[in-house]
Amino acid sequence: MTRPYNFSAGPAAMPEAVLRTAAAEMLDWHGSGMGVMEMSHRGKEFGAIYAQAEADLRELLAVPTHFKILFMQGGGLAENAIVPLNLSRGGAVDFVLTGSWSQKSAKEAQRYCQAHVAASAQDSHFTTLPDPATWQLRRDASYVHLCSNETIHGVEFHSLPELKALGSDAPLVIDFSSHVLSRPVDWSRVGLAFGGAQKNVGPAGVTLVVVREDLLGHALPACPSAFDYKTVADNGSMYNTPPTYAIYMAGLTFQWLKAQGGVVAMERRNVAKAELLYGFLDASSFYVNKVDKTCRSRMNVPFFLRDESRNEAFLTGAKARGLLQLKGHKSVGGMRASIYNAMPIEGVQALVDYLRDFEKEQA
Amino acid sequence: MTRPYNFSAGPAAMPEAVLRTAAAEMLDWHGSGMGVMEMSHRGKEFGAIYAQAEADLRELLAVPTHFKILFMQGGGLAENAIVPLNLSRGGAVDFVLTGSWSQKSAKEAQRYCQAHVAASAQDSHFTTLPDPATWQLRRDASYVHLCSNETIHGVEFHSLPELKALGSDAPLVIDFSSHVLSRPVDWSRVGLAFGGAQKNVGPAGVTLVVVREDLLGHALPACPSAFDYKTVADNGSMYNTPPTYAIYMAGLTFQWLKAQGGVVAMERRNVAKAELLYGFLDASSFYVNKVDKTCRSRMNVPFFLRDESRNEAFLTGAKARGLLQLKGHKSVGGMRASIYNAMPIEGVQALVDYLRDFEKEQA
Missing domain, CATH: 3.90.1150.10 (Aspartate Aminotransferase, domain 1)
Known part of the structure; x- marks a missing residue:
């Protein structure tokens, strides 16, 4: 029997082979006598699953060694607060508005920083992207935020802007939730990338964060410890119990992607x-x-x-x-x-x- | 073949029957042509799974109608920040220290409020519980926090204190992560209960919060929208994409508990x-x-x-x-x-x- 084709925007269809492996291993992972959900996150079995998932993601996206890979919780909407809590230093941040998701990011960031609209495609009802040459970037911005693929409006940056060439020294933050792993990432242009897994990676409930090491360690005092990137990085994403099964499923997807x-x-x-x-x-x-x-x-x-x-x-x-x-x-x-x-x-x-x-x- | 017995403190063993159902439904939930991980959280299929899980939890714990049930992310450690962000109003909070978990809660809360130690069992190396009659409760406390079962030290409140009888009008907050659903809860003594699911409910990555309605709506400005209890409650735990599969697994566990x-x-x-x-x-x-x-x-x-x-x-x-x-x-x-x-x-x-x-x- 052929499965139906599922065009959901997320949570979304997963590779059939990944689901079959997960079903087969549900009660006993690799002879351990435990399903993955039942493993201590600090045990050697889950440790191996985690290390493999991280290494595979690093390989797939060619993430340089001076970037940390974090597996977090809360999805893109939580990151809309977590990013400015960690990176804004309470100052100014530039936002490029290209659809619903970047709009939401800018709105949430106002709690923690001066969210400045550097460019907006609202006049075209988000059917175009504003030309980077016209972006009004601030000299004092802590970072520049854009959503590299707008899930709702169907707009994608086919290449990322080079901020230096636009006169900005700020790191670029991208929300790549809905196209992560669909193409390579030019890390020389990125300071931080985040994405909920439930579109192109795995089940809802795990968030990928890839962050340049020099951006860690500047969280605002109001940042919860569990969402302080430095605390998360220093503890190998195990400061709080990570969403172990979602990480395992993401890992199976990474293996599938490598096989493809x-x-x-x-x-x-x-x-x-x-x-x-x-x-x-x-x-x-x-x-x-x-x-x-x-x-x-x-x-x-x-x-x-x-x-x-x-x-x-x-x-x-x-x-x-x-x-x-x-x-x-x-x-x-x-x-x-x-x-x-x-x-x-x-x-x-x-x-x-x-x-x-x-x-x-x-x- | 008998499965080994798994004594993990969490993530922990799950009922074999629950795992078998999950494996059988992995590729196709109830003839929908989709696995649960692949469903839009806003579709009718997941809507039914969510509604059933919430109703079953309400029934199992006899949660009164003036309490909201929320399914959140981040586990107990994130709640250590989220609770004071929502309930402290920046004022004073009483903590009863009975082990590692309540200690961590008090420490994290200091970011957002005056965390006052009302009682501590540290002198006994956390092998006793301080007698409620000796607790130094503040008149102006926004709430009183205790951990009703300390996972690491193995100490449990076999009954909850009645704060009114101790001269306090503050709501009681309990961290019931590691014994939720092991016994009934006396909701007349509780304002809010929270617990990570990975000990007694289901997979890591979903956090249960049961909160009295009148405590909603007082979040500090620094509270991320995704963790504002009122926002979460007003959106039926779907302000951000919920951890759908973890909720489904929790729901299967609720069904199993009812059958037991x-x-x-x-x-x-x-x-x-x-x-x-x-x-x-x-x-x-x-x-x-x-x-x-x-x-x-x-x-x-x-x-x-x-x-x-x-x-x-x-x-x-x-x-x-x-x-x-x-x-x-x-x-x-x-x-x-x-x-x-x-x-x-x-x-x-x-x-x-x-x-x-x-x-x-x-x-």
Whole structure:
């Protein structure tokens, strides 16, 4: 039996092979007599799982040795507070607003710093990215924040800006929640990257943070110890009990990604998947994607039926074809297909076939 | 094949039936075509899982309707900051120190309030509980904090104090991480209870918070939105993406507890298990438990070999008999048997049999 194709924006589809391994090891991990959920986080069994997951993530994303990898809790929304608690020093921070997620980040940061809007794409209803040459960066900013892939608006930075070339010495912070591991990261341009795992990595409940070592150790006094990056780093992400099972699942996904050829191979596939879907949408007069072609997300493809009275029929028909969770985010409406790493091109083809058939049927 | 008995203090053994269900449903939950990890937290499938888990917990612990149940992230250590961020109003808070966990709570709270030590059992090396009649409670305290079961020192409040009778109008906050659901809770004496799930409920990564409604809405400005109890409550624990799979596992455990007869039946079993183990230890001159008999934990039983040079041989022999994770916490040393709900009395009997045999063999 083929599983349905699941286009959820997150928590999202996981590789079938990963789920099968997890099911098989549920009661007994590698002959230890314990399931992974039942292991002390300080024991040698979980220690091995953790070390492997960290090493694999470092290898996959080519994270330099002067960056720490942290496994935390709270997701992207908690990081919206945790990042300024750790990095702002109570001063000014530049935000580039490109959709819902960067807007939320800027709003939350106001509790801890002067959140300054350096650029915003709101005028285009977040269908474009503001040209870095026009960003109003402050000289005194503690860091510059952007969301490198906006899950809701379907907008992606296909390359990261080089802040130095824009006259800023501040470190760049990126929220890469919804496209982490879909392509390589240029760490020479990044000070800190964070992302909830539930889109492209594993189950909800673990947050990845990759942070340059020199940025540690400046948390505000109000920062809870459990969310002080230096405390987390100094304790190998085990100051508080880590979300052990979620880390294990992320680790299985990292192993799967390596077996697929790593992030360079994934990027090739993701480009092909995105071209297939956007190509069909652009050629159709029945559907529309409104995002500028230069910054369309390869992961999250929001689209609309030009006649929105057909939305419900569309979703019902999709479900009958085994195409799940295509409804758009409530703040945007319409449809959204999230085509993360775990979505094979066959799933995108099945969606395109359905889009074509539905259009014909309704004509 | 019998699984080994796992005495880990947490993350800890889970009921085998719960793990089997989870493994069977890993790729397809109830014919939805999705595993639980792959479901949008806002979809109807996960909505049903969440609602059932919350209702079952409310039923099991007889939580009154004027208390909210929250599923959060960060564990007990994060709550050490989150509680004062939400409840202290920046004023004074009374702490009762009965072991490592309450000590950590008081220390972390100093970031946000005046943490006042109302009583401490440090002089007895945390082998007793300070008599409530001697507690120095402040008139102006925002709340009184205690840890109702100290996982490391093996000390338990067998009943909760009635603060009103002690002259305090402050709400009582209890950290019930390591004995939640092992016995009923007298909610008339409690304002807020919190607990990491990884000891007696489910996997690490979800934190239970049960809070009286009138205590919501007073968070300090520095409180991250994702940890503001009112925000969490108003959004049904879905302000940020909740740890969906951990909640599902907790829900399966709640179902299992109901099938076992609920917390009253579990308490009976836990008393029997504890009496079996403490009874053996007390009758032996080879082993010793140092905690006063009036406040011994039914969940965590620290004990020592009088001749500690035999510790390694003891642990090696235990493992060979399928008795896992008996090493004591590094801060206390010796051994520790955690005998949570998921530990059947057969496991405790197997441990007692081994204790007896090891003693004979070494004589």
